[in-house]
Amino acid sequence: MEIRQDRIRNFCIIAHIDHGKSTLADRLLEYTGALTQREMSEQVLDNMELERERGITIKLRAVRLNYRARDGQDYALNLIDTPGHVDFTYEVSRSLASCEGALLVVDAAQGIEAQTLANVYLAIDHDLEIIPVINKIDLPAADPEGVRNEIEEVIGLDAQDAVLTSAKTGAGIEEILEAIVRRIPPPRGDQKAPLQALIFDSHYDSYKGVIAYFRVMEGRLEKGMLIKMMAIGKEFEVNELGVFKPAPTLVDELRAGEVGFLAASIKNARDCRVGDTITDANRPAIAPLPGYRQVKPMVYCGLYPVESNEYGDLRDALDKLKLNDASLVYDAESSEALGFGFRCGFLGLLHMEIIQERLEREYGLSLITTAPSVMYRVNIVTGETLEIENPSLMPPSGGIVSVEEPFVAATIMVPQEFVGAVMELSQERRGVYKDMVYLSQSRVMVKYDLPLSEIIFDYFDQLKSRTRGYASLDYEWAGFRQSKLVKMDILVNEEPLDALSFIVHQEKAYQRGRALVEKLRSLIPRQLFEVPIQAAIGNKVIARETVRARRKDVLAKCYGGDITRKRKLLEKQKEGKKRMKQVGSVEIPQDAFMAVLNIGEEKK
Amino acid sequence: MLENSLPAALYIHIPFCVRKCRYCDFVSYPYNESNARLYITGLRREIELRVGGKLDKRWPLSTVFIGGGTPTCLSTAMLLEIINFIKGHFILSSGVEFTIEANPGTVDADKLSALRRAGVNRLSLGAQACTEATLGILGRIHTHAQTVAAVRQAREAGFENVNMDLIFEVPGQTLTEWQCCLEQVVALQPEHVSAYGLQLEEGTPLKEQVDSGLLQPCVEEDGLAMYRAAAEILKTAGLEQYEISNFARSGRQCCHNLVYWHNEEYLGLGPAAHSRLGGVRMSNEANLIDYMTRLNTGALPVAWSEDITPENDIFETIFLGLRMICGLDLERFRQRFGRPLSQMYPGLTESLVNKGLLERRGNHLRLTQRGLMVANEVMCEFTPTVNILDK
Numbered sequence: 001m002e003i004r005q006d007r008i009r010n011f012c013i014i015a016h017i018d019h020g021k022s023t024l025a026d027r028l029l030e031y032t033g034a035l036t037q038r039e040m041s042e043q044v045l046d047n048m049e050l051e052r053e054r055g056i057t058i059k060l061r062a063v064r065l066n067y068r069a070r071d072g073q074d075y076a077l078n079l080i081d082t083p084g085h086v087d088f089t090y091e092v093s094r095s096l097a098s099c100e101g102a103l104l105v106v107d108a109a110q111g112i113e114a115q116t117l118a119n120v121y122l123a124i125d126h127d128l129e130i131i132p133v134i135n136k137i138d139l140p141a142a143d144p145e146g147v148r149n150e151i152e153e154v155i156g157l158d159a160q161d162a163v164l165t166s167a168k169t170g171a172g173i174e175e176i177l178e179a180i181v182r183r184i185p186p187p188r189g190d191q192k193a194p195l196q197a198l199i200f201d202s203h204y205d206s207y208k209g210v211i212a213y214f215r216v217m218e219g220r221l222e223k224g225m226l227i228k229m230m231a232i233g234k235e236f237e238v239n240e241l242g243v244f245k246p247a248p249t250l251v252d253e254l255r256a257g258e259v260g261f262l263a264a265s266i267k268n269a270r271d272c273r274v275g276d277t278i279t280d281a282n283r284p285a286i287a288p289l290p291g292y293r294q295v296k297p298m299v300y301c302g303l304y305p306v307e308s309n310e311y312g313d314l315r316d317a318l319d320k321l322k323l324n325d326a327s328l329v330y331d332a333e334s335s336e337a338l339g340f341g342f343r344c345g346f347l348g349l350l351h352m353e354i355i356q357e358r359l360e361r362e363y364g365l366s367l368i369t370t371a372p373s374v375m376y377r378v379n380i381v382t383g384e385t386l387e388i389e390n391p392s393l394m395p396p397s398g399g400i401v402s403v404e405e406p407f408v409a410a411t412i413m414v415p416q417e418f419v420g421a422v423m424e425l426s427q428e429r430r431g432v433y434k435d436m437v438y439l440s441q442s443r444v445m446v447k448y449d450l451p452l453s454e455i456i457f458d459y460f461d462q463l464k465s466r467t468r469g470y471a472s473l474d475y476e477w478a479g480f481r482q483s484k485l486v487k488m489d490i491l492v493n494e495e496p497l498d499a500l501s502f503i504v505h506q507e508k509a510y511q512r513g514r515a516l517v518e519k520l521r522s523l524i525p526r527q528l529f530e531v532p533i534q535a536a537i538g539n540k541v542i543a544r545e546t547v548r549a550r551r552k553d554v555l556a557k558c559y560g561g562d563i564t565r566k567r568k569l570l571e572k573q574k575e576g577k578k579r580m581k582q583v584g585s586v587e588i589p590q591d592a593f594m595a596v597l598n599i600g601e602e603k604k
Numbered sequence: 605m606l607e608n609s610l611p612a613a614l615y616i617h618i619p620f621c622v623r624k625c626r627y628c629d630f631v632s633y634p635y636n637e638s639n640a641r642l643y644i645t646g647l648r649r650e651i652e653l654r655v656g657g658k659l660d661k662r663w664p665l666s667t668v669f670i671g672g673g674t675p676t677c678l679s680t681a682m683l684l685e686i687i688n689f690i691k692g693h694f695i696l697s698s699g700v701e702f703t704i705e706a707n708p709g710t711v712d713a714d715k716l717s718a719l720r721r722a723g724v725n726r727l728s729l730g731a732q733a734c735t736e737a738t739l740g741i742l743g744r745i746h747t748h749a750q751t752v753a754a755v756r757q758a759r760e761a762g763f764e765n766v767n768m769d770l771i772f773e774v775p776g777q778t779l780t781e782w783q784c785c786l787e788q789v790v791a792l793q794p795e796h797v798s799a800y801g802l803q804l805e806e807g808t809p810l811k812e813q814v815d816s817g818l819l820q821p822c823v824e825e826d827g828l829a830m831y832r833a834a835a836e837i838l839k840t841a842g843l844e845q846y847e848i849s850n851f852a853r854s855g856r857q858c859c860h861n862l863v864y865w866h867n868e869e870y871l872g873l874g875p876a877a878h879s880r881l882g883g884v885r886m887s888n889e890a891n892l893i894d895y896m897t898r899l900n901t902g903a904l905p906v907a908w909s910e911d912i913t914p915e916n917d918i919f920e921t922i923f924l925g926l927r928m929i930c931g932l933d934l935e936r937f938r939q940r941f942g943r944p945l946s947q948m949y950p951g952l953t954e955s956l957v958n959k960g961l962l963e964r965r966g967n968h969l970r971l972t973q974r975g976l977m978v979a980n981e982v983m984c985e986f987t988p989t990v991n992i993l994d995k
Contacts, residue, residue, distance in 0.1 A: 528961075551825075552978065554848060555979070574984040
């Protein structure tokens with residue numbers, strides 16, 4: 001079916017987590033008949049099990065909605081889903097680049113949150129037409145007028161035409177569709193020009209290879225066409241082309257303005273990079289579309305198999321995950337304590353947790369994750385600068401001139417009564433105060449420059465708990481700054497355990513070292529011998545705890561003739577031991593390697 | 605074939621108690637006469653089903669153990685009925701060890717005499733503790749005075765082989781109290797003592813009291829000291845430790861329990877009783893009604909059974925054997941499984957010997973004194989990996 005370019009609308013939804021994006025998307029699908037109510041398993045767009053559980057969208061998806069508008073014309077509305085978390089800003093930017101407009105969904109009871117604000121600014125940068133949608137108007141605490149004012153004051157958008165909806169009850173859904181048709185401009189782009197299609201997502205299918213999701217910006221893409229990935233330089237023949245309605249439906253061609261997917265027997269995901277431009281190999285475009293970049297990780301950690309013979313499986317699993325997640329970065333490394341593994345770079349903590357969980361859940365691996373760290377720049381006496389992603393590789397202090405650590409510019413939005421708590425926390429975490437703006441009488445925007453390592457440590461958790469969950473946080477890269485940092489080593493049974501080393505500010509070293517050894521004492525189960533745990537800076541031990549020896553572990557009675565019960569108890573005991581990592585002669589549970597994150601600052 | 609697999613050990617479970625003890629998670633029901641009658645009907649039926657066809661094949665028993673529950677909460681007449689039924693269906697060898705468990709609060713001179721006359725020659729008394737405070741925490745129905753009386757009555761009835769069960773590591777119990785208890789028990793001159801460290805089992809009232817903080821659990825150091833005190837005081841009194849929890853005068857080791865520790869076959873009858881028969885482990889329906897229902901349809905009341913895989917057989921033989929102070933007979937092990945243990949677990953024995961947890965004594969592999977205290981840690985290392993038989 002031919003679709004006229006002026007009847008196409010490409011749009012995405014910008015919303016804070018919990019503000020109802022997925023439910024709204026479901027209602028749009030349902031209203032346009034893309035799915036019947038019965039077909040809808042709740043929230044179709046979040047099709048990854050993990051996403052469903054965490055209530056967040058990780059990967060982008062595109063769906064075509066057929067809508068007959070009040071003007072009597074049929075329109076094809078392409079909804080491009082976007083992730084809603086600070087870790088995935090680059091993915092958001094790619095999906096925004098594929099759209100002409102965006103729905104800005106704001107919870108009528110909660111108001112604008114920091115992350116929403118960041119994404120709206122991103123959308124404005126991309127010249128998108130923004131339609132404010134005030135959602136959840138059915139809630140008793142809903143204050144649509146207040147939110148309308150907030151949108152105008154904080155973002156500077158005209159919110160008089162904001163659509164009031166309740167995705168839950170279905171109120172206002174048609175108004176949204178009409179607003180999309182009337183207010184969002186149709187795509188431009190010359191169907192006769194050389195092909196330029198922007199890849200905004202991909203995923204790996206074990207039968208078809210890499211599936212690319214793209215938006216045709218110029219020209220046309222046909223089945224059977226020999227295409228070229230402009231950044232990578234490789235060529236492939238398109239053997240499948242289609243759109244999601246939301247079920248995949250094959251088509252013969254897609255033209256400028258349209259959104260779809262293709263399969264081209266792409267075996268290696270590195271050949272299909274998100275952000276790359278697809279062109280016609282026989283009639284290539286002069287230049288790729290702007291905006292392609294390789295994303296840079298913010299957070300690093302070591303991933304090691306508990307069983308060393310699973311190293312190969314871990315490598316294969318990472319290779320496969322990399323297929324649909326170009327932002328995942330990893331390099332082989334080895335640890336004296338943990339053997340062979342990988343140093344992995346992630347966009348943020350959530351991204352790290354997701355990858356870790358997917359490795360364990362989808363690939364059945366049992367992993368040890370070391371505490372996350374950031375990349376430090378270490379200026380050494382020879383005049384060189386080292387980039388250190390693994391704290392255990394920090395050179396001895398004698399050879400160091402200075403150390404720089406990454407800072408971020410953080411924006412915190414919070415009800416006025418919690419401003420004191422936010423400032424106190426930020427100050428404790430070495431924050432540098434920048435600015436404070438009253439968004440309304442009751443809501444305040446606070447800006448701090450903070451070391452990224454502190455955000456990773458526990459800033460976000462603390463922020464949530466000290467503001468009873470009301471604060472929202474967004475941050476952006478603010479460059480490297482020199483700090484007084486030292487490397488803390490942890491010795492278990494007199495041996496340094498490299499995987500537990502961490503880098504910490506001098507003034508906090510004693511406190512965190514103390515807290516960590518206490519935490520480790522509680523996490524490491526008693527062994528058959530006494531195990532000392534020490535924290536040391538250089539050769540100086542600053543804290544010591546001892547895991548007392550287990551001296552009695554004997555099952556007295558024999559349960560009559562119930563030998564099976566006794567056997568199962570022993571098997572369970574052995575199973576528990578297997579889940580631990582044997583380091584030297586000490587058995588250490590997996591969570592001990594993350595202990596540095598859970599030591600709690602309050603404990604002094 | 606079948607004859608070879610007829611086990612020489614018989615266990616009868618009597619699932620009734622006057623009142624369930626606060627630490628107990630065995631299967632037992634409050635005693636009442638009609639349930640007891642129902643039970644006896646069922647037990648007779650089970651015996652007939654199990655051995656009926658084999659009567660002419662002479663099924664000889666060298667040990668019989670009537671346990672519970674509290675067997676002695678049944679009337680003398682009922683107990684005699686059960687004993688006579690056993691005697692009618694099995695052949696008791698001349699040196700048979702015939703044990704009955706008894707709660708000191710449920711016996712008197714007449715009952716004990718009757719049991720002794722009927723052929724029971726070993727009495728296992730659940731003394732458990734010697735102070736009213738600890739007996740109370742355990743939820744026992746008897747007093748220490750009743751224990752003393754029961755031992756005297758047993759002797760008068762002609763029992764020359766008396767065991768006393770004791771429990772240590774009870775919340776609130778002190779080392780001094782335990783030592784004092786051991787002295788009092790030794791003074792009664794039992795032939796055998798079982799001293800069990802208290803295991804707080806899920807779902808028991810005692811565990812709940814400890815979990816909710818109402819009772820303070822015994823600390824490890826005290827438990828260790830109590831265990832050592834038991835070995836020392838009992839040894840001085842001529843009761844040598846021969847198993848993790850068991851002590852006996854020479855020649856008075858419990859033959860029935862040795863069957864378990866040698867991982868040999870045994871037949872268990874009654875609700876919730878376990879058996880090992882012809883390479884299969886099985887357990888009976890625990891619930892009396894389920895037990896009866898099965899029997900009424902003419903079926904064995906087996907609720908669960910499992911073929912013993914060669915790996916599990918090996919593992920069980922090892923950990924049960926290590927419970928004995930003399931240890932596991934490696935020569936017997938090799939004969940039973942056709943291969944030496946060292947070949948199935950390369951390097952493991954050496955490593956545990958080097959850690960001072962195991963030692964070789966002649967043909968035996970046994971726990972060291974230190975290993976004994978952490979027996980579970982040692983035993984669980986022998987958990988079978990699939991390939992122990994491929995090596």
